[in-house]
Every structure is written in C-alpha cells, then in structure tokens.
Amino acid sequence: MSIQRILVADDEESIRWVLRKALTKQGFTVDLAADGEEAKTFFKRRQYDLAILDIKMPDLSGLELLRYFQEQRPEMLVIIITAESSMKNAVEAMKLGAYDYLTKPFDLDALEAIIVKAQKAAAAAEEVHRLKTELKEQYPLDRAIIGKSKPMQEIYKILGRVAPTDVTVLITGESGTGKELVARAIHYNSPRVGKDFLALNCAAIPSELLESELFGHEKGAFTGATERKIGKFEQASGGTLFLDEIGDMPLELQAKLLRVLQEREITRTGGSSSIPVDVRIVAATNQNLREQVAAREFREDLFYRLNVVPIAIPPLRDRRDDIPLLVEYFLDRVREDLNVGVQGCTKEAMAHLRRHDWPGNVRELENTLKRAALLSSDQLLTPNDFPGLVPEPARKETDESLEALISNKLLATFAPMDVNELNNLYQMVLHQMERPLISIILEKTRGNQVRAAEILGINRNTLRKKIQTLDIDLKEL
Template sequence: MAIQRILVADDEESIRWVLSKALKKQGFSVDLAEDGSQARSLAQKNHYDLAILDIKMPGVQGLDLLKLFRAESPDTLIIIMTAEATMENAVSAMKHGAYDYLTKPFDLTALDAIILKAEKAADLTGKIDHLKEELQDHYSVGRAIIGNSQAMQDIYKILGRAAGSDVTILVTGESGTGKELIARAIHVNSQRLGKPLIALNCAAIPHELLETELFGHERGAFTGATERKIGKFEQANGGTLFLDEIGDMPLELQAKLLRVLQEKEITRTGGNQTIQVDVRIVAATNQDILSRVKEKQFREDLYYRLNVVPIKMPPLRERRDDIPLLADFFLQKSKQDLGIDAMEYSEELLELFKTYNWPGNVRELENNIKRAALLSPNQVLTPLDFPDLLEGKKYQRQDESLETLVAQKLENSLSQMNLHEMDTLYEMVLHQVERPLINIVLQKTRGNQIKAAQILGINRNTLRKKIKTLEIDVKRGDA
C-alpha cells in the first residue's frame, strides 16, 4: 500500500508552504490545514495515507487530532511535529499511536527518510492485512472446517459468537474430530489475529518437563538448565495458547495454571520475578473431563475456569451426512498435492464410507483417502482401494463387465505411456491379454492342451505356437 495522499496541519504558513512544495515535488497529493479544526474537517471528508500534524495549533491540538485519527482512521500513519523537544511530547506522541515525530526546525531529508520508512511500513501493513484475510478465508466454514450437518451448524454459531471475544473455550471430542482446527479458527477470527498462536500437547510432554514448557525457566534453575528458556505463555503473549489434551495435565501443574488464569502473570522456574502475560486460552481434550473431575484427577475449579464456552466436536459416525463433503474435499486436496488430474469415487465406495464406523474420525478418513490417491492405479476409486475399511469382507465391483474392467485397466496403463513413439501397441497389448488367458485355461484343464484348445476355440497347433511364442510354462496334470 503506497502513500499517495498526505494531510499537513500547521498554523505556520511557511511550514505548510515548504512541506507542500517538497511533497508535491515527490508526486504526493497534499492537502493543507492552518489549524486543528480545519484538519479535523478535512479528515472527516477525505481518507489520508499519512498526516503530518503540529503538536500545538489553534482549535484542536495535534495530540487530540492524533486520537481522532486512531479512532476513525486507524490505518492513517501519523507524524507529529513539535518545536519543544521534550521527553513528555515524544512519549505522549508515541503513546497515542504516532508513527514518528519531528523536532522543529528539521531538515527535509529527515522528513524524506521518515516518509520512506512509513511507506515501507504501510506496504508491510497491507501485506499483513492480506495474509490475515487469507488465513481467515482458509479457516472459514467450507474450507478447512467442512460440514452441513445440524451438529456442525450449531458449532458454527458458537464460533461466530465466541471467536471475537476473549473468553476461554474448552473443546471436547474424540481423537481425530478436528479440535485443533477449531482452535485455529477461533484464533484467526479473533482480535488477536496477527499475534502468536502457540500450541502445546500436554500428553506429549513428560510431566517433569511440562512446567518449564509452559512457564519457562531461568539459567541454573536445575541441572542442565544452561540458559534461560522462554515458555509457551510468554511466546503466546498477546495471542492465543492452545492447550491440547489438557485432561492429561498433572494435578500439581493444574493449580499453577489456575493461578496464571486468575492473576494473568507467570514466574519462570528458578526465578522470582513475576511476568505479566496477556494470553487467551483454548483448551481441548478427548477424555470425559467431568469423569476426571469426579475421580479427583482434574481440579473442579480449573474445569469451570476453562469451560466458559464449551464446544463438543461430534464423532464422524454421528454426522454421516457430512462424509461425502469431507471425502470430496480430501480427494481434491490429495489430487492437488500429488499432481493427479482425474480421480473420482465409485458409488459403492461412497456407500462404504457412509456405513463404516470411523473410529479414527475425520483424521482416519483423510489419511485413507490420501493413501488411496497415492497408491491406486485406477481413476475410479473402489472399496478394493481401501482394504482397511473392508475388515476382511470380500468385495466385488457391481455392474462392471469384463470389458469395462479391461478398458479401465488399459486406460490407466496407456495414460503412462508415450503412444506417439510406439508402433507395436496392438501386438504388445494382445500378448499381455493372451498370456494370462491361456495360462488360466491350461490351469483349469490341468495342462490338457486338447481340452484347452477346445475351450479357447482355436486349433491345437495354434495353441502350441502361442505357448512357445508367449513362453508359457505348461504344467501337465494327471491323465
């Protein structure tokens, strides 16, 4: 986002004239205001990429104008000019959101340097805003989070109401239901987008190390602590901390987490300095957390502190209507990742998807589709491409003739060949079909060539020649 339009507000005519001439020479569009009231009027009518404001003017003061800009046009960059180079003026200007300030009298080259820096900052802000929009789009309904079932519609409503606030959220559900996706969707649709999203799996870290992962430690806090470690709370400061599998957190650490949530401050292990942290917590667990509370394995007070807004992710078997949508999404994603042009599901496979129990939920569905897309030579995926789902049951393609099956196999094989450089394709394909056909018939007749020739409808001498040409090993059975 380049700077194009600039507002200059100063009660000294000479300052306005010099700045206007210098800025217009660089190609900027410049509006001038001789006092604060005129500057405010212009700002209400027009949008400015940059405003250069004198700190003391008749009418509205520069700092008051700065506050108005921050409230009504937060993307406008502000440079404050002051004739008094006091610390109070500098601190006040920066505290209220000024991009920079200049002390009068100033050299125009200093202003040029600040404007160049401001243009880079504006361009970076534009890129960040674009990335934020992309993130919000990526984690929107219908992109990363798929489903039209009533259960998912209810979750979307909760997301819409809760994401923009700072309330603590507890996401529950079986493994593989998409709890981390929900946490990411909450973060990117909150006011904390642009700040860190830090995730920690409490079940993946040994209990004795979990405290330092969360709160960090000072150098020398214990044997092996050769340097200071910054914990997840400090890393997530200003943003969101996703605590996955919170049900596995040891009781003694639960008490410390509760204190952090109440006091909004931490102390590193081995340290005595309290550190203020501003972190939103999204927690998740695949356990029956209320049962853990009743069994005294999870603190009741911490449970209620975390469970301000509960979100329960349904297992896939309870939202079967969403399976075709999810399957199509994962297939399209796999095709894109693997560079596959054409691939689709058979009706029998979709029926299998809808009747299978999916103990691993959405994650199991995604992994199975990705594996089949990578390994299957077929353009049409069938239950045979998903052996884990069949659980030993025999499957036969329905309504598919031998000719159809051969045609599908031929099409897949030929798509991997450069046909323009071949001149013996017919003979090659014929041999590949003849050889297994003759082999099977000879096996059925236990090597009896007379009977095999009769079944095949060819002369016995012709069969002999083909056996020799195709190098078929004839194993005779008993007479």
C-alpha cells in the first residue's frame, strides 16, 4: 500500500492551505476538513491512506477522531498535530495508535520526512499482508491435511475454531499420522501466520541439551558454552512453538516448561534476568499422557496446562476411506518432484492398499507409494508393485459342512440371549440367509434372473418378488 490520498483536518485555514500546497506538490491527492465532523464525513465517503489531524478542533477533537478511525480502519496511518507540546498529548496520541505527531509551529521538511517514513511503513505492512495471504493460500485447512472421512471432518471443525485463537493445543496420535501437519495448519491459519513456526522434537535431543535448546544459555553457563545462545522460545517470539514428543521431556524440565506457560517468561541457563516471551504452544505425543501421569512419569499440572484443546488424530486403518484421496495426492507430488510417469493405481492395487493396516500410518503410505512409483515401469501401479505389504490373511481350511457352519454361527449368535426375548426367529433367520444367497447367484449369473431362478429352483416371478422384498440392488452386483 503506497500513500496516495491524504485527509487533512485542522480548524485553521492557513494550516490547511499550507499543507494542501506542500502535499499536492509531492504528488498526493489531498482533501481538507475544517473540523472533526467534516473529516468524519469525508472518511465515510472515501478511502484514505493517511490522515493528518489537529488535536483541538470544534465538535470532535483529533484524538476522538483518531479513536474512531482506528476502530473503522486500523491500517490507515494517522499523524497528529498539536499546538501543545505536552507529554500527555504525545503519549495519548501514540497509545491510541497514531503513527507520529508534530507540534505547531512545524517545519514542512519535518512533515515530509515523517511522510517518507510512513510510506516505507505502509509498504512493509503491505508486504506482511501479502505474505500472510500467500501462506494462508498455501496452507488452508482443507489442503494441508488430506481426508474427507468423518473423523477428519471433526478435526477440521476443531481446527477452524482453535486456529484463530491463542489457546494451547495438545495433538495425540500414532507415529506417522501427521501431527506436525496439524500443528502447521493451526499456525498458518492463525493471526501469527507472519511469524515463525518452530518445531522441536523432545525425544531427539539429549536431556542435558534440551533445556539449552528451549531456553537458551549465557556465555560460560557450562563447559562448552563459549557464547550466548538464543533458545527456541525467543526465536519463536510472536509465532508458534511446536513441541513434538512432549511425553519424552524429562520431569525436571517439565517443571520449567510449566513455569513458562504460567508466567510467559523464560530465564536462559546461566542467566539471572527474566525475558518475556510471546509464543503459542502446540504440543504433540504418541504416548498416553494420562497413563504417564498415573505412573508419575509426567506432571499432572503440566498435562492440564497443555491439554486445553485436545486433538486426537485417528490412525490410517480407522479412516480407510481417505486412502484413495491420499494415494492421489502423494502420486501427484511424486510426479512433480521425481518426474515419473505413474498416473494412478489399478482397482486391484487400490483394494490391496485399503486392506493393509498401515502401522506406520500416512508416512508409511507416502513412502510406499514413492518407492513403487520409482521402481514401476507402468503408468498404473498393480498389487505386484507393493510386495512389502502384508497380504490378506488366508482363510483357514475347514472340513465342516455348510450345515455345521450355519449351526455353529446360530449357536454363537443366539446362545447368550434369553429364549423369552426371541420372537419371529424363523423368518428373521431365513431373511438373513436368503439375501446373501440370492445376491451371490445373481452376481454369478451377471443379473440374469431367468438363469438365477433355475439355479435356485424357484419361479422367476418369485425371484423378482424376493429381490424387491429383500431390497437387493441389482446395480451393485
């Protein structure tokens, strides 16, 4: 945003005349208001990049007008002019959001210097806004995390509510489910998007170094501390700090983290002064922290501080409907990053992928697809391209007759029930047996009802009635 249109409000006509002449000469479009109410009317009609307001005016003072402008358009820059060079006026103006102020009589060169500085500030603000917009476009909730299953839809709802706030979030889930992706989605859809997102894996750093990584240290704090180190809390100032595998944090360090969450300040190792920090905490773990609390391996007070908003990410085996979407997404990325020609999977391969339990979750699926796409010479991946997956468990061979199998199934189903609670059992059992039998025969005959009726030994009209009564969908066969 460059400064183009300026609103000047001053009850002295000579001041208005001088300002208009000087500002117009610099290429600005200038509107003049003789009092606060007139300035307010101009403001409602047009968009201004900068306002120059006298403090003392009829009707509305410059400070009252400043307050109104800040409520309506906080991005607009305001310079205050005052005839009283009192600290009270200056402090009040700056507290209300003024960009700068001048005291009468003022030098036009001083005003020009302030406007030049304001131009740079406006350009910087525009760049920050652009970066925030780009980041939000790159990391929208529905693109950062892939999935349309019901469990994922619930997670999206939670993310939509917590992202704009500053509440602490605890993300739980098995390894490879995408906990860091969720944490990033929270950050990039929050007001902190223009600041840093820093991630720290508490399990990957030795306990004796973890404190220094988090809080930093002063020179000479310990052997090898040859210079001051700024920790993650200070580095992430104004942004988000993602503490992964929080369940592996040592107990003594948990106490220090708790203090930071309570006091919003840190002390570097070897230091004595407190340093205020403005950081949003998002933590994650693949462990059961409640069990760790019960075993006294994790502080209960810290658990409740972190668990303000819990988000539990389901394992991939509990959202198999998302596998086709994930496959499409990862293969698109593989084609782009590795320049391979794989276009997708055959139906058999997709069924193969959906049957697998994916103990490594989404991360395992991504790596499996990447490996298959690199090694395959075909455009469509087949089950043969996934030799490392656990095959479908083979059915156990049995010598039991069909009658024995049905008898055992009926016993297992109805034995626990009270006989007095059962009604119309004969029809119910027949209904449950008829439907799969007729469906299988129709599937085998490819929907040929004449042939199916012959195989079943019933009349064709009887078969048609049973198809309707049993609600068999011929399109699905």
